[in-house]
Structure formats: structure tokens, C-alpha cells
Amino acid sequence: MEIRHATNPEDFKQYSTERIRKDFLVSDLFGEDEVNTVYTHYDRVILGGALPVEKSLELTTPVALKVDYFLERRELGVVNIGGLGSVSVDGQRYEMAARECLYIGKGHKDVVFASRSSDEPAKFYLVSTPAHQAYPVQKVNLQQAQAYELGTASESNERTLYRFIHAEGIQSCQLMLGMTVLKPNNMWNTMPAHLHDRRMEAYLYFNLSDKARVIHLMGEPHETRHLIIQNEQAVISPSWSIHSGMGTSNYAFIWAMAGENYTFEDMDAVAMEDLR
Template identity: 60%
Template sequence: MEIRYATNPTDVKRYDTERIRKEFLVENLFKSNELNLVYSHYDRLITGGAVPVKETLKLEAGDLLKTEYFLERREVGIINIAEGVGIVTVDGEKYELNKRDCVYVGLGHESVAFSSKDSSNPARLYIVSATAHKQYPTQKIAIEEATPNHMGSDSQSNKRTIYQYIHAGGIQSCQLMMGMTLLAPNNMWNTMPPHLHDRRMEAYLYFDMDEDSRVIHFMGRPDETRHIVMRNEQVVFSPPWSIHSGVGTDNYTFIWAMAGENYTFTDMDSVSMDELK
């Protein structure tokens, strides 16, 4: 499990491109027959990718968490981003995930494992975990059952649908919130004008992108912005003090996940276009 430490916005002003990418970008989560995890000191969020081909991959605490099992003091959300069907087995009970389906697994489950229904068409499972203090029921939700919010317009190149999976009005959790945003064809912008939520951090996974497509992800304080050029299936950590917005060379999909002090999806501080520099 890789560790990423928290940063100070005053220090980030001095970072060059390489340092910004090293601190905030996660490039290679999804590898065949591997489960890769990154532990962020921003609200103790863990992100991961599992690509079970011929093997079953187990979610384990390892040496870092200092617990008997991964979910001893944690909860986790899992979304399949591939066409191949994924199987998440929780203490012996199996949940099948088609593309864009989600399963939430609560505190206290000792065994979580990942496999693919067809090894010739493997699943690609995105994993996000936050600390937890109470057990909520394990629950699967298909994208068709998720709460859709239609936002933006073609004229502003940001027509998109936001699907909420794990949140106060959907699957209950302690602090993890998780969902997915799909941009309509010929639309490229997300979350612009941007916002801040100083009470929680956020992570974005950009996917459903062609090999030559890119997303330019904007971050930093509103008056001291920076950017990260991102490829398909890469993750970016957004600190509580940072904006988080992006524009692509084509339309794309991204999974957002949040954790921290507040459990209110609409708790955000808007940033006007005049403030951006």
C-alpha cells in the first residue's frame, strides 16, 4: 500500500509539474491480477484498483493499518468500471457488479474478495475506503437505481448527469460519499465554476477515455491554480483547500468520492469566476 502525505497550500505554490503529479496524481492502480491501494493522509481515504483475471484478490489490512482485517475500523465502496462482470464476495455472500454498478460494504466484515465472472473479460473494480465508527448494511446499487441529477447545458459544454450512490439519501454510510458523473457527448467541462469544501477531501477517477484523450484537471487555491494532465483510469486527490474541476479533449466519465467532517453533499463554498487566477 502506497502512502501519500498531506500538503500545505503555501508550499504547493512552489511545486513544479513533477512534484504536483507526485503528490496528487495516482497513475497505475489497475493492473491485471493485482490489487493496488494508495493511503492518503487527507481524511485517511484509501483508493484502490483490482483487476482479477484468473485469480481471486483479497482486500487485506497489511502492515499499514495495524488491524486484524481491512474493515475492522473502515467502510468501503466498490464500483465496476469495465464491461466484464465483477464479483465482490463479502463474508461468503456474493454481489455481481455490471459496469457502473456499486456495492457498499460496512464496518466489521472480515473477508472481502474480488473476482471476475469471465476471465476473458475481466472486471476493473475501483475501491474507495474511509474510516468508520458504526456498521451500516452491505448494499448493492445498480446505476439505474442511483439518484440522477441532470446539470449543465450544451451551450456551456458541461451537460452531465450526476449519479449519487453512497450518500444521505441513498446507501447509508458513516462518512464515505461516492457517485459518478457522466458527461453527454460533445461536452467537456465538469464543476465549473468550481467550489471548495474545507470540511472534506475528494478524489476523482477519470475513465471511459480513449488512449489519446486527456483531461486537464485544475486544482489549487482559487487565486493560485495549477493543473494536472491526466489519462484514462487515473486518480487525483483533491485537498480540502483546493478547487477541483476538469476539461477533456473528449467527453468522459468520472467517479467522485468524499470523506471528512461533513456528511452533507451540498455543503460547498462556491468560487466565482472573478476569483480564479
Template identity: 55%
Template sequence: MQNRYAAHPNEVKNYDTSRLREEFLMEQLFATDELVTVYSHVDRYIVGTAVPQSKDIALEVNLKDIGTNFFLERREIGIINVGGHGTVTADGQGYEIGAKECLYIGRGVKEVVFKSSGKDQPAQFYFVSTPAHHTYPTVKATQEQAQPNHLGSIESSNERTIYRYIHQGEGGIQSCQLVMGITELDKGNMWNTMPAHTHNRRSEVYLYFNLPEDGVVFHMMGEPNETRHLVVRDRQAIISPSWSIHSGVGTSSYTFCWAMAGENQTFEDMDGVAMKDLK
């Protein structure tokens, strides 16, 4: 398991591109027939992937890294499939998970196994796990069952739909602190989350996907008056600490999975940044 440590904004403003990428970007997440995990000391996320092609993959890590007897002993997890059809088994109960479908598994589940329905188009399971103090039931949600919110306009190149899966609102999957969903940009739109914001009570992780092979997203980060950018490619993820903006513009439209954790689960709790204050 890789480790990523928390960074002070006064230090980050002096980082060069290589250091920024080293600290915040997860470049090599999806590996066939392997469980890939990254432990972030920002709100104790574990971000990971499983791409089971020729074999099933169990959610097992070096237990010394998390100090428990099994992965979900004191954690919850949200899983979104960004590949072909597959199955996630939680303590013997199987859940078929298609593309852009979500499965939440609560604290206390001992065995989680990832499996693909076919080798030609294997499932690509992306997950985010956070500490949990209460047990909520395992729940699956399709994209049609998620809460949609259509925002933006083609005039500002940010027409998009936000699909909330794990959230406190009506119809949302309940969790201890994890909030998770997908944002899809309409064709011809490139910007997400601009005007920008921060939320000092929560951090966030972005996974960008559905980018063409030669496409990139210029992800904006940093304090509003000390912005930086990172070039992000398909199926790469960014850790966004609470003091940082998190926005991006792509060379084409794209989709991204967002996950938040921290002091509260209120999606609308954010501190807007006026365009005139960005530097």
C-alpha cells in the same frame, strides 16, 4: 501500499509539475491480478483497485499499515466496477457487480474477495475506503437505482448527469462518512465542476475513466487564486484536499467517479468560487 501525505497550500504553490504529480496523481492504479492500494493522509482514504483475470483477489494488505486485524475492522468501503461483470464476496455472500454498479460494505466484514465473470473482459473494481465508527449493512446499487441529477448545458460544454450512490439523501446507501458516485458527461461536453468550488469540510478523490487512448483531462487544482493543472489519462485518479478546487476539461467527453469524506456528508455543502476570482 503507497503513501501520500497531506500538503499545505503555501507549499503546493511552489511545486513543479513532477512534484504535483507525485503528491496528488495516482497514475498506475489498475494492474491485472493484483490488489493496488494507496493510503492518503488526507482524511485517511485508502484508494485501490482489483482486476481479477486469472485468479480471485482478496482485500488483504499489510496490517501494520492500518493497525488492525483485518482491512474493514474499523473501516467502510465503496466499490464501483468500471470494467466487465464480476462478483464481490463479503463474508461468504456474493454480489454480482456490473459496469457502473456500486457495492457498499460496512465496518466489521472480515473477508472480501473480488472475482471476474470472464477472462476476456475482466471486472475492474475501483474502491475508496474511509474510517468508520458505526456498522451499516452491505448494499448494492445499480446505476438505475442511483439518484440522478442532470446539470449544465451544451452551450457551456458541461451538460452532465450526476449519479449519487452512497449519500444521506432519500434512497441513498447509508455510510459513516463516505459519499460516492459517478458523473457522466453528455456527448460533446468537456467541462466538469465549473464554476469551481471548494468544501473546507471535506476532501475528494476523482477517478477519470471512459477516455479514449489518446484522450486527456486537464484537471484544475489549487487554491482559487493559485490554480495549477495536471494532465490526467484514462483510469487515473486525483487526490483533492479540502482547500483545492477540483475541476477539469477533457479532449472529449468522459466519466469520473467521485468520493468524498470528512466533517459531514452533505453533498450541497460547498463554497462556490466566482469565475472572476479564479487566477
């Protein structure tokens, strides 16, 4: 498991492109027949990827967690962005189609990821946060999720926002997770930008062609920086940073939040004239 430390926003102003990518871009989550994880000190969130091709993959326990099993004091959200697969939780198997989400609560010991076919393997994106109590395992698909149509064609940001794990959906301790899908010929997300100082956020961008890119804007509103992001790369967004993106084509992204406040609408809007 890779460890990422937190950054003071005053120091961030001096970062080079290389340093920004090193600290905030997560680029190697999906290795064949591997479970890869990144631990960030922003609200102690763990991002991960599991790509079972020739074998099933167990969610093992990194030494750095200092626990007997991964979910001893944690909860986990799983979203499949690949082919058909399954997630087994303490022997109970949950079939997972593309863009379905599974929540696994604190206290479950054995989590195993599998694909139905090695030709079209499942690809599981993982987000884990600390948990103080146990909630039941639940699965949700796009039809069951809360869905909101946002944006306009004139602003190039028509998109559908799906909420999976949140106060009015799958219950959790602090993890909030969902998916946003931009419609064809639309490129912008989360603009006008906002902040939420009570919690961090992470984006996983996907559904991009090999040559397509997303320009992800981050930093304090008056000191913005950017990352050039490829398909299936994630970005860690501190609570002091905006998080907005513009693609060379339409795309989708999985958003996940953790922190003090569990209210999705808790955000501080940033006026366009305040962006620099």
C-alpha cells in the same frame, strides 16, 4: 500500500509539475491480478483498484493499517468500471455489472473480487474511509441511484450526476460516492468551481480513449495549477483545492468525499472572476 502525506497550500505554490504529479496523481491502480492501494493523509482515505483476470483477489490487510483485517475500523465503496464480475463479502456473493456500486460496512472480514471472464475482466475501483459504526452491505445501479441532469450544451458541460453513497441513499459513516457521466460533445465538469473545507475529494477519470486526456484544475482559487490525466487515473483533491476538469473528449468520473460534514450540498462557490 503507498502512503501519501498531506501538503500545506502555501508550500504547494512552489511545487513543480513533477512534484504535483507525485503527490496528487494516482496512476497505477489497475494491475492484472493485483489489488493496489494508496493511503492519503487527507481524511485518511484509501484509494484502490482490483483487476482479477486469471484468479480471484482477496482484499488483504496492509501492515501500515495496524489492524487484524482491512475493514476492522473502515468502510468501503466499490464501483465496477469493467466487465461482469462479483464481490464476495464474508461468503455472500454480489454480482457486479459495469457502473454498479457496492457498499461494505465496518466489521466485514473477508472481501474477494472476481471476474466472470478473463477476456473481459471486471475492474473494481475502491474507496475506503474510517468508520465508527457498522452499516449493512448494499448494492445500487444507475437506475436505482439519485440522478441529476446538469449543465447546458452552450457551456459544453451537459452531464448526468449519479449519487450512490450519501445521506438519502446508501448509508455510511462518512463516505460519499457517486459518478458523473458527460454527454457526447461535452467537456467541462464542476465549473464554476467550488471548495468544501470540511472534506477532501478524489476523482477517478475513466471512459477515455488512449489518446484522450483530461486537464484537471486544482489548487487554491487564486493559485490554480493543473494535471494532465489519462484514462483510469485518479487525483487526490485536498479540502483547500478546487477540483474541475476539461477533456479532449467526453468522459466519466467517480467522485468520492470524506471528512467532517456529511451534507452533499456543503460547498463554497468560487466566482469566475476570483480564479487565477
